[in-house]
Every structure is written in C-alpha cells, then in structure tokens.
Amino acid sequence: MKEFAAFVRKEFRHILRDKRTMLIVLIxxxxxxxxxxxxxRTEIEHARVxxxxxxxxxEVRRIVDRIDNNRYLDINEILPSSGLIAxxxxxxxxxxxxxxxxxxxxxxxxxxxxxxxxxGDGSDPNSAQMIVNYVMGVLQGxxxxxxxxxxxxxxxAAFSPSVQLMYNPAMKSAYNFVPGVMGLILMIICSxxxxxxxxxxxxxxxxxxxxxxxxxxxxxxxxKVLPYLLVSTINFITILVLSRYMMGVPLRGSxxxxxxxxxxxxxxxxxxxxxxxxxxxxQKSALLLSGMGLMMPTVLLSGIIFxxxxxxxxxxxxxxxxPAKWFIIMVKKIMIQGxxxxxxxKEFSILAGMTAFLLAxxxxxxxxxx
Amino acid sequence: xxxxxxxxVSKSYxxxxxxxxxxxxxxxxxxFGLIGPDGAGKTTLFRILTTLLLADEGTASVTGLDVKxxxxxxxxxxxxxxxxxSLYQDLSVEENLDFFATVFxxxxxxxxxxxxxxxxxxxxxxxxxxxxxxxxxxxxxxxxCALVHKPSVLFLDEPTTGVDAVSRRDFWNMLARIKASGVxxxxxxxxxxxxxxxxxxxxxxxxxxxxxxxxxxxxxxYPYTLLAVKGTPMYPLLKHLxxxxxxxxxxxxxxxxxxxxxxxxxxxxxxxxxxxAAGFTGCEVRLISPGIEDxxxxxxxxxxxx
Numbered sequence: 183m184k185e186f187a188a189f190v191r192k193e194f195r196h197i198l199r200d201k202r203t204m205l206i207v208l209i210x211x212x213x214x215x216x217x218x219x220x221x222x223r224t225e226i227e228h229a230r231v232x233x234x235x236x237x238x239x240x241e242v243r244r245i246v247d248r249i250d251n252n253r254y255l256d257i258n259e260i261l262p263s264s265g266l267i268a269x270x271x272x273x274x275x276x277x278x279x280x281x282x283x284x285x286x287x288x289x290x291x292x293x294x295x296x297x298x299x300x301x302g303d304g305s306d307p308n309s310a311q312m313i314v315n316y317v318m319g320v321l322q323g324x325x326x327x328x329x330x331x332x333x334x335x336x337x338x339a340a341f342s343p344s345v346q347l348m349y350n351p352a353m354k355s356a357y358n359f360v361p362g363v364m365g366l367i368l369m370i371i372c373s374x375x376x377x378x379x380x381x382x383x384x385x386x387x388x389x390x391x392x393x394x395x396x397x398x399x400x401x402x403x404x405x406k407v408l409p410y411l412l413v414s415t416i417n418f419i420t421i422l423v424l425s426r427y428m429m430g431v432p433l434r435g436s437x438x439x440x441x442x443x444x445x446x447x448x449x450x451x452x453x454x455x456x457x458x459x460x461x462x463x464x465q466k467s468a469l470l471l472s473g474m475g476l477m478m479p480t481v482l483l484s485g486i487i488f489x490x491x492x493x494x495x496x497x498x499x500x501x502x503x504x505p506a507k508w509f510i511i512m513v514k515k516i517m518i519q520g521x522x523x524x525x526x527x528k529e530f531s532i533l534a535g536m537t538a539f540l541l542a543x544x545x546x547x548x549x550x551x552x
Numbered sequence: 553x554x555x556x557x558x559x560x561v562s563k564s565y566x567x568x569x570x571x572x573x574x575x576x577x578x579x580x581x582x583x584f585g586l587i588g589p590d591g592a593g594k595t596t597l598f599r600i601l602t603t604l605l606l607a608d609e610g611t612a613s614v615t616g617l618d619v620k621x622x623x624x625x626x627x628x629x630x631x632x633x634x635x636x637x638s639l640y641q642d643l644s645v646e647e648n649l650d651f652f653a654t655v656f657x658x659x660x661x662x663x664x665x666x667x668x669x670x671x672x673x674x675x676x677x678x679x680x681x682x683x684x685x686x687x688x689x690x691x692x693x694x695x696x697c698a699l700v701h702k703p704s705v706l707f708l709d710e711p712t713t714g715v716d717a718v719s720r721r722d723f724w725n726m727l728a729r730i731k732a733s734g735v736x737x738x739x740x741x742x743x744x745x746x747x748x749x750x751x752x753x754x755x756x757x758x759x760x761x762x763x764x765x766x767x768x769x770x771x772x773x774y775p776y777t778l779l780a781v782k783g784t785p786m787y788p789l790l791k792h793l794x795x796x797x798x799x800x801x802x803x804x805x806x807x808x809x810x811x812x813x814x815x816x817x818x819x820x821x822x823x824x825x826x827x828x829a830a831g832f833t834g835c836e837v838r839l840i841s842p843g844i845e846d847x848x849x850x851x852x853x854x855x856x857x858x
Contacts, residue, residue, distance in 0.1 A: 184654055184657075185654055185655050185657060187654075188650070188651055188654035188655060189655070191651075192640070192643065192647075192651050195642070195643055195647065196640070196642060196643075199642045199643075200642070386636075386638055386640075386641070387634050387635075387636045387637075387638030388638045388639065388640060390599075390602075390604060390632070390634045390638060391632065391634065391638055391639075391652070391697075392655070393604055393627075394602050394603070394604065394627050394630065394632045395627060395652075395655045395656055396624065396627050396628045396655075396656060396657065397655050551603065551604050551605060551606065551623075
C-alpha cells in the first residue's frame with residue numbers, strides 16, 4: 183500500500199509540475215464551452231430584418247410594426263425587390279429577409295391564405311436557424327391574432343411561411359453542445375493524457391525500472407489512472423456548472439445518474455487510453471493515435487457536430503462503434519429530457535459492454551515484460 | 553555459489569539474431585564485465601537477466617532463481633541501471649531516490665549506509681530536478697536508486713557511456729566499494745580499457761561470447777608478439793604494415809599502430825627497417841604487452857574469417 187501511495191504521489195508531482203499542460207487541461211472545458219456556447223447561441227440580439235413587399239398594405243404594416251417593436255429584431259431596410267436580398271446579405275447589412283406576397287393583406291382577408299417567405303442567411307447555419315425560427319414565431323403570433331379577428335367572418339385565415347436558407351438550404355437541426363463537450367473533454371483527458379503518460383515512461387526508459395521493481399503492473403496502471411480520474415471529475419463539475427449558470431442548460435434528470443454514466447464513460451476512455459499505450463511506443467505515436475484515431479472519429483461521428491441520423495449508412499454503422507456517441511445520447515436524455523435509468527438501459531449496456539471488452543483486451547495486452 | 557548462470561541462451565528479433573547460444577557463470581561477490589561493441593547484444597542479455605525479456609532458447613538463473621518462472625522473486629533481489637539515464641527528470645534528486653526506495657519496499661533512511669558513499673556526493677543538490685544534473689551526477693543518482701534497496705546482484709548496463717574520464721574512474725572506484733559490501737556486480741561496457749577493472753570478463757560480439765576469463769587469462773592467451781609502430785603518414789603506413797611478411801594483424805590505436813607479428817618470421821627490427829626503407833618518416837617500433845582490446849580485435853577478426 184505504501185508503494186502504491188508513492189506511485190500516486192509521483193504521478194501527481196508529474197502533473198502538477200507540468201504547469202502548462204495542467205492549465206490547458208483545466209481551462210480547456212471552459213474555453214470549449216464558451217466557444218460552443220457562442221457558436222450555438224440560443225438568444226438572438228438585434229437581428230437585422232429586411233422587408234420586401236408593399237408596406238402600404240395595412241396587414242404588412244402591422245407585421246412590420248410588430249417586428250420593429252420586438253426587442254430581438256430590428257427592421258433594417260425596406261427593399262423594393264427580393265433580388266436585392268443577396269447583396270444585402272453579402273454586405274452583411276441584414277441577417278434575414280421577409281418577403282410578402284402581392285396583395286398580401288387582401289388575399290389574406292379574402293382567401294384566408296397569405297404567402298410569406300422568410301429568407302435566412304445560411305452562411306452561419308446555426309444563427310440563421312435561430313433567427314428564422316424566431317421570425318417564424320413572431321409571424322405565427324401575428325397569424326393567431328388575425329385568425330382570432332377573422333374567426334367571426336369565415337372561420338380560419340392563415341398564411342403559411344415557407345422557409346428557405348440562402349447559402350445552406352439543407353441545414354441540420356441545431357444540436358445541444360453541452361453533452362458533446364462533456365464527452366469530448368472526458369475522452370481527451372482520460373484516453374489521451376493517460377496513454378501519453380504511460381508511453382512517456384516507456385520512452386524515457388523508466389518503465390524498465392518500474393517493471394523490474396516488485397510492484398505489480400496492475401498497480402502501476404491504477405496509479406497512472408487515478409490523477410486523471412480526479413482531473414476529469416474537476417472537468418465534469420466545471421462543465422456542469424458552466425452549462426447550468428452560463429448557458430442555462432437545465433439538468434432535468436438526476437445528478438447521481440448523470441455522474442454514474444460519466445464514471446462509466448471515463449472508465450471506457452481510460453481503457454482506450456491503456457490500449458493505445460500498449461500499442462504505441464513513443465509519445466508522438468500515442469498522441470497521433472489518440473488524436474487521429476480517437477478524437478477525430480469522436481468529433482465527426484458521435485453526433486457532436488453532425489447528427490448521426492443524417493449520415494450515410496456505412497458511417498452510421500461506424501458511429502455505433504464510437505463510445506462517445508452512446509454517452510452523449512445518455513447525457514442528452516438525462517439532462518434535457520430528464521429521463522430516468524429505464525430510458526437509457528440500452529445505451530448504458532452497450533457502453534458497459536464496450537468498456538468490459540476494451541478493459542479486458544488492454545489488461546491482457548499489458549505486458550509484465552518489455 | 554554462482555549468482556548468475558546462463559545456459560545456451562538465444563534471442564532473435566525477427567530475423568536478427570541478437571544472442572546465439574550464450575553460456576556464462578558469474579560468481580557471488582565478483583565484478584563481472586560484459587565487454588563488446590555497440591550492437592553486440594549486451595543490452596538484450598541484460599534484459600533477459602533482469603526478467604524484462606524472455607529468451608527464445610536456453611535457461612538463465614539469477615541468485616538461483618529461474619528468470620522465467622521466478623521473475624517476481626528475482627525482481628525483489630536485483631538492482632538494475634539501464635543504459636540510458638532513466639529516472640524522472642521532473643522529480644528532484646531526493647524525490648527520485650525516495651520513490652525508488654518506497655517502490656522496493658524500503659526507505660532511504662533504513663538503507664542509508666548502503667548508498668552513503670555515492671549519495672553523499674549529490675546530496676547537496678537534493679532539491680534539484682534530476683533533469684538539471686550533470687552527466688556524472690545523473691549517473692550517481694541512478695546508481696543510488698539502483699542500490700537503495702540493498703540488492704544482492706547489481707546489473708549495470710553501460711553505466712559509463714557518455715561520462716567523462718574522471719567520472720568514469722570515480723565510478724569504478726564506487727563499484728569496487730559496492731563489491732566489497734558483498735554485492736555481485738554484472739556490468740557491461742564498450743570500453744575495453746575498463747576490462748582490467750573487472751574480476752572476470754566476457755567478450756561479446758555479434759551475439760556470441762568470443763572469450764571469457766580473468767583479464768590476465770585472456771591477455772595471456774594472446775598468440776602473437778605485439779608491437780607499437782609509429783610513423784608518418786599514418787594511414788598509408790597502416791596499409792603498408794598489413795602487406796608486410798609475418799604481420800598477422802594491424803590496427804590503429806590513437807597515435808600508434810598495434811601490429812601483431814609471427815615472431816618466427818619477423819621481428820621489431822625487420823619491421824622498422826622495412827617501413828624506413830619504404831619512405832615513412834619518424835619511424836619508431838616498440839615491443840608492448842597486449843591489452844584486452846588487442847585480444848578482442850584478434851578474436852573478433854578470427855570470428856569474422858570463420
């Protein structure tokens with residue numbers, strides 16, 4: 183036990199003395215949260231709206247006033263034709279344009295149908311989607327008012343907005359980044375840092391000395407893993423606090439369940455890191471393996487950035503192999519939907535199975551000799 | 553009692569044969585030197601004996617324990633200093649020593665007398681990070697770490713490679729004191745001049761032991777008369793000597809050439825006359841007694857021809 187304590191103390195010294203790495207590791211979640219947070223802002227401030235249509239039409243006038251009075255939307259310009267929208271976007275003068283059909287008010291009254299087109303600037307898909315959704319909300323509010331007014335005359339009146347994004351019409355639904363960041367950070371810390379720290383001992387030759395010592399290799403590994411477990415706990419808490427108080431992401435499910443799932447994922451990542459450290463013989467190759475072999479597929483295939491549902495079949499199959507995917511699904515279910523354990527049994531058992539497999543392989547592969 | 557016994561050990565890395573049919577015995581309490589050039593297989597043999605590698609063939613035992621079966625027990629009894637400096641550069645001198653003491657189930661305090669000689673020299677710098685030590689001090693620290701748990705056999709893989717001449721001499725003095733305390737020392741070195749500091753040596757080349765015994769025994773087996781020959785220009789002289797009648801071998805040794813001759817065919821005077829006549833200037837020929845390196849060159853040359 184004293185030997186083990188000495189090992190753990192040594193590992194902590196390594197980590198604490200490497201201040202730069204430590205700083206990066208502790209600040210990374212904060213930076214990622216802020217970056218992702220701004221990329222996926224849920225609030226629109228002063229989105230600039232261009233209007234195309236007959237402003238003398240009282241119905242159009244009414245909607246324009248409504249938009250102008252909205253504190254998140256500002257009317258930028260009334261354009262004579264929809265052909266000018268593109269140049270307005272290009273000059274970055276407007277974020278969204280609303281085109282009213284001809285005789286909008288009259289048609290609305292007579293046929294109960296008015297045509298409105300919302301044109302969003304899709305070059306920044308996330309904010310475009312937000313703004314378009316927001317404008318739609320405003321229009322629907324107006325529609326409800328109009329329907330109420332007209333209900334006495336001929337029942338329903340509706341105008342149906344059709345949405346189009348100018349530069350990225352096939353934009354995917356917005357994702358929730360907090361589970362993604364959580365998965366990414368835990369993965370980086372646990373697999374990359376652990377594998378590099380084990381391989382470093384191989385590279386400098388100290389592993390030779392450790393193996394010659396009477397300490398069992400199992401304890402060497404556990405002592406390597408322990409400090410990073412602590413670091414990832416700190417990161418986990420950081421992310422949760424930031425997501426709750428900076429991003430306002432709710433934690434609807436139980437914190438205990440979430441922590442349990444996180445622990446499972448941490449063990450998965452640690453065993454991946456172990457596996458890498460068995461295969462790699464230099465720190466560089468360990469970094470490459472965990473960077474290219476783990477981080478890239480995780481970022482691309484786990485659904486953090488691209489939703490798995492929209493991938494081609496073969497990539498979808500591949501994405502099933504990414505542990506982070508299942509973790510992220512569970513975190514989303516727990517945090518956003520407030521699901522209890524019965525709703526995540528499937529994902530949990532898949533991840534647990536993966537973990538058991540990886541752990542078994544890497545422990546079996548970890549040699550007691552060189 | 554033999555502290556290390558090696559029987560017919562072979563080891564290959566893929567197609568490369570690192571060791572072939574090595575057999576050696578090391579007595580308790582002696583300094584045994586494994587001497588050979590880089591790539592001869594020294595480190596591989598060390599790793600087999602320290603239970604870090606498994607031999608393909610043959611058996612080996614350390615303190616009577618089999619390196620394969622009883623590896624865990626051997627690991628408690630040996631001290632190992634690998635070829636490269638392999639301590640934690642970001643830990644201080646004291647932390648390194650403490651760590652290795654604890655890992656081997658002891659404390660620095662308990663075994664301070666074992667390492668006092670060596671450690672006292674670096675103790676003034678005990679707060680310093682190991683990475684900031686000079687080469688000689690690193691080596692002393694590594695030796696302290698290998699000794700701190702009072703091993704009965706000490707394995708030192710090229711401990712003096714890359715260390716200055718003064719530190720090397722210091723180091724061998726330390727080894728003599730370690731030996732005096734009853735520890736068996738198995739040391740490898742590429743420096744032939746260190747062979748005479750060992751009780752017994754084995755010469756290793758291309759994974760084979762080409763000779764073993766006390767340094768005196770090995771030298772006494774040298775079959776030729778040896779001359780130190782000087783003259784300018786040096787390199788043409790070497791070629792000229794090799795072509796002379798009765799010359800068995802000729803190698804450059806710094807400022808002189810060591811020429812082994814068949815004394816029945818030629819002698820120092822004939823050689824001197826021969827090279828002077830060939831136009832070399834500043835010629836000098838001296839009879840010398842062979843060293844380990846001469847023996848090694850001779851044996852290695854013969855091994856090559858076979």
